Amino acid sequence: MKAAFVKSPFKFEIRDVDLPSLKPNDVLLKIKASGICGTDLHTARTEAKDWQTFGHEIVGIVEQIGSNVENVEVGQSVLVESGSFCGTCEDCRNGRVDLCHDRAPNVFIRAERENLTMGFAEQVIIDKQNAVPFEGVPFEEASLVEPMGVALDLTYTVDPKFNDDVLVVGLGPIGLMAVQIVKAMGARKVFVANHSRSKIRIDVAKSFGVEDVILVDKTPIGSYRFPKGGVDRALVTAPPYVIPEVLDVMNFGGVVGFIGIDYGEGRFIKFDANKFHFNKLQLRASHAVPALYFPRCIDMIKSGAVNVKPLITDTFKLEEIGEMMVKAENERDKVIKAVMID
Secondary structure, eight states: OEEEEEETTTEEEEEEOOOOOOOTTEEEEEEEEEEOOHHHHHIIIIIOSSOBOOOOEEEEEEEEEOTTOOSOOTTOEEEEOSBOOOSOSHHHHTTOGGGOOSSSOBHHHHHHHHTOOOSSBSEEEEEGGGEEEOOSSOHHHHTTHHHHHHHHHHHHHHOOOTTOEEEEEOOSHHHHHHHHHHHHTTOSEEEEEEOTTOHHHHHHHHHTTOSEEEETTTSOGGGOOOTTSSEEEEEEOSOGGGHHHHHTTEEEEEEEEEOOOOOGGGGOOOOOHHHHHHTTOEEEEOOOOSOOOHHHHHHHHHHTSSOOGGGEEEEEOGGGHHHHHHHHHHOTTTOSEEEEEO
16 A cells, blocks of 8 residues: 655655554545645645655545444545544533544544554545545545635634625635635625735635735735725634734724744734724634534535635646645645645
8 A cells, every 4th residue: 555755845755555454443445535735735844854644634435444433334435534522521521522632533643653644645544533424525625625624613713794894814725715605604895815926816716706805915904995994804824923914904893813823933923902902802713623514514515605626726646746745835826725636
């Protein structure tokens, strides 16, 4: 069985590996599609100190199941929750499965502890809790359900109301899906902010019916003239340094949600706490772990509420993972989402 390995900076190998026998709760998948995520690029850039497997936006077909598996059958198509919830801790039993942490099956943690493959491989072993059956959506489109769950979690965190004006900062796959979700939830006007070099992303955002595109290298967000003076809700899918500028354009009582992260000094920001307080603003973090809402995301693709087809700019085979990772890193003006397909 072949699997891709990565080591920083941007070194890749395809190796023949053997998978262990299944444990009672295990599911063996034949991988049909797996998307390249910003996390994968960061891993390749600096974080893979030694060779490791990678890839977590996984879709596959069940090839074998352990003796305790009852939620999926051989031959079924399944999505893979990169991190799930346990269902037994206090948070889960109190109805907050979104707060379950460090207890549940997690693809990243298990791969590291047990030397298992991840998404860029021919097969992967997952816990039954991570397996979500689906049908009626092509594999390559279904691979976007994992990041769509992130976009949906961010949107729920911000909680846009009917007729709100909304700003989405950053037009990666998550931002472009968030645009469609807030429109479906009744936003009055949706504005987006992005660098002008990413023409393909800007064109896709326009095709989704955004009110306007703020080209941040030409017009700072703080200088843009919004119809209502500012916006009611903002979804930040860019690094934290943009948050103070976004706070400055929030209407009274506005809510900002963010998922963008950075490292080193980039993780620190400063803003006027008095203005934040007296304008009754809120800043909310969306950390979409556990990975939730997969059935709802599949339904949104089926219904057409979220169109993921324009986001898939590149497909590739496992053997091409190295060159595709380099392209995704260096040609962001051309690549939105690259998906490995079988």
